[in-house]
Amino acid sequence: MRLPLVIGALCALFGVMAGAFGAHGLRGIVSERGLEVFQTAVTYQMYHAIALVVVSALALTGLSRRLLSVAAGFFLVGILLFSGSLYVLVLTDLRWIGPVTPLGGVCFMIAWALLVIAGLRPLGLRAE
Numbered sequence: 007m008r009l010p011l012v013i014g015a016l017c018a019l020f021g022v023m024a025g026a027f028g029a030h031g032l033r034g035i036v037s038e039r040g041l042e043v044f045q046t047a048v049t050y051q052m053y054h055a056i057a058l059v060v061v062s063a064l065a066l067t068g069l070s071r072r073l074l075s076v077a078a079g080f081f082l083v084g085i086l087l088f089s090g091s092l093y094v095l096v097l098t099d100l101r102w103i104g105p106v107t108p109l110g111g112v113c114f115m116i117a118w119a120l121l122v123i124a125g126l127r128p129l130g131l132r133a134e
Contacts, residue, residue, distance in 0.1 A: 007061070007062050007065035007071060007074065007075070007078075008062065009062075009078075010058045010059070010061045010062040010065075010074075010075075010078035010081075011058070011059055011062035011063075013058055013078070013082055014055045014056065014057070014058025014059035014060075014061075014062065014081075015055070015059060016055075017051060017054070017055035017058060017082075017085055018052060018055035018056065018059070020051070021048055021051040021052040021055055021089075022052075024044075024047070024048050024051065024093065025045075025048040025052075028041060028044040028045060028048060032044060032096075036096055036097075040096045041096075043092050043095065043096050044092065044093065044096045046092060047088070047089040047090075047092035047093050047096075048089070050084075050085070050088055050089050050114070051085050051089040054081045054084055054085050054114060054117075055085070057081050057117070057118075058078055058081050058082065061074050061077055061078045061081070061121070062078075064121075064124070069124045069125065069127075070124050070127060073120050073121075073123060073124040073127070074120075074121075074124055076120055077116075077117045077118075077120035077121050077124070078117075079117075080113045080114070080116045080117035080120065081113070081114065081117045083110070083113045084111070084112075084113030084114040084117060085110070086110070087106050087107070087109050087110030087113060088107055088109075088110025088111055088113070088114065089110070090106075090110070091103045091104070091106040091107045091110065092107060095107075
């Protein structure tokens with residue numbers, strides 16, 4: 007389960023870079039609302055990058071690696087769809103990408119639900 011750790015760390019790294027770009031590079035270029043939307047994308051990217059790192063650590067606890075792996079996949083797709091679509095929306099003003107954002111939010115919810123399931127499953131009843 008090193009891959010979620012590496013991907014999570016990369017997403018966090020890129021999140022810090024995007025945050026700095028938004029705070030310093032976009033001010034005066036995009037509207038205040040655009041800056042807010044960009045910051046929302048950064049915030050959600052960072053939360054879920056940390057979630058990917060946590061998923062990697064949770065694999066050491068004996069929780070279902072299958073559920074954790076699938077949750078990690080949904081966290082990553084959520085980052086790409088949710089944060090990615092917001093970045094594109096702010097930077098390009100392509101309004102058609104807006105409907106993609108909620109799909110990323112659904113991916114986040116699925117990932118968190120999978121972690122709930124992994125946490126509630128009795129440790130001895132896994133078929134892996």
